[in-house]
Amino acid sequence: MIQASARSRCVTVTTTEEKPAVDVDDDVDLEFVEMIKKTGGPNIQNCYQCGTCSGSCPAGAFTNYLVRGIIRKALLGLKEEVISSPDLWFCTTCYACTDRCPQDVKPTDVIKAIRNVAVAEGYMLGPHQKVAAKVVEAAHAVPLDKESWQNLRVKVGLEPVPPNASGNPWAIDEIRKITKKSGFEKLIGYEEFMKAQKEKAKKKAEEKKSQKKE
Amino acid sequence: MAKKRPAFYHFLGCVIPHRYPSVEKATKLVFEDLGMDLLDMVGATCCPAPGVFGSFDRVTWASIAARNLTIAEQGGYPITTGCNGCFASLWDSNYELKHDEELRKAVNENLAEIGREFKGSIEVTHYVDALYNTAGLPKIRKRVTHPLKGVRMALHPGCHWMRPKLLKQKDESERPHIFRELCEVSGAEYVPYKDELICCGAGGAVRTADVKVSLEFTKQKFDSLADAGGADIIVTPCPFCLLQLDLGQVEIQKYFGEEYVFDVMHVTELLALAFGHSPEEFGLGTHLQYMQRKSQPNWERLGIKV
Structure with missing residues (x-):
């Protein structure tokens, strides 16, 4: 889980007395920018660091997420530092920065591209793995997974199951085929994740059973 | 000869049919009233969420979105959806696949x-496009039999219908007017507030990663609205924003101990009321805020007798 930094707990660290300087000579990966350009952020090198993006960013008001800083670090080739930071995941993709950027950097697309690189290198948050697995398993990120949701539909005068994949298992099969072929299942560790989920559920059921006996 | 009725493939997504079915029902009522057909998209899946799956793997995101597009391509009608997120995934992938040969090749493989x-x-298209452009405001105005006179209405247009503005060419995203004009047809009184245009906080996989951070956005919006004198309802064109603003009130109370009570509606629910449908007809009272708080919409403020 990412540590939320509420406004009151925000610590300003700016000088080298307060925090160590980033050593740019360390771990420079000059391929990183090319990866970002190829993965959906082709305009990253347009950036001249004006800071309009961060000035427009609602996430930046509540967290340590700094678009300008991430882009600068990426341009310097500080790949590991950029992709391993949980701050990367605080962008809500509202596109306020993209609409205001005077250099057409399309910062939101750049952030999404960097996230793609992060996931490919194994930096995926637990809750994100879970929601990704949901789509592979049920073809819906928010599935019709309880009878109460069906009852809610009936209550408003609709059929209990909508015509989407929830009532059409063949559609889920198609998604499985796509996600297998694209390598997505492997990328998110789908098989292992589902196995762990099943074992967890089994353990829980056993615990419940033994509690009943006692 | 009678003019052919406009028809759309109705892309439901996840949140509308699985969590806020009142929006699905209200949309069916409103589109029928306006003489527009909604066709089922049998076997459609998650769009999949643009800020979530687009952040994980762009090619898989575009492939699942493109599969949804092919369902509509087979029938030849445009798609309409009432979710900003679904709209972004389907519209963006449709655009990107038309302009990026390499992506198209990978997706088609x-x-x-x-x-x-x-x-x-x-x-x-989004419902907002279908209502504003295809039906048109004059036709909608004619259907309004129960104007929401005296109801103070704040808006939350959300992000992904109008942004990025240069790409989508929908509205001026710093000073949008289309969504406002559509909502004002209901007869409710528009209440401006400073943070109307900021994100609800749910998008980009942030709600999934850290619900508290996402609620900070929501709280900022509520406080900004309170500073503007408050409102009787908040109207949005997106069910994920609706969930964040509606259920989010219960979550804010749980995590931050602060109580907000706003009735939040999707734009098609607002229009269904203005067209004279009773709230029971589409289940306005089933919004998750009311289910969890065991409460009801403030009927008196909405000017509705129950």
């Missing part, structure tokens, strides 16, 4: 596994 191919032959 994935789709070949299931005997499908992206052709790029249909358009993707």
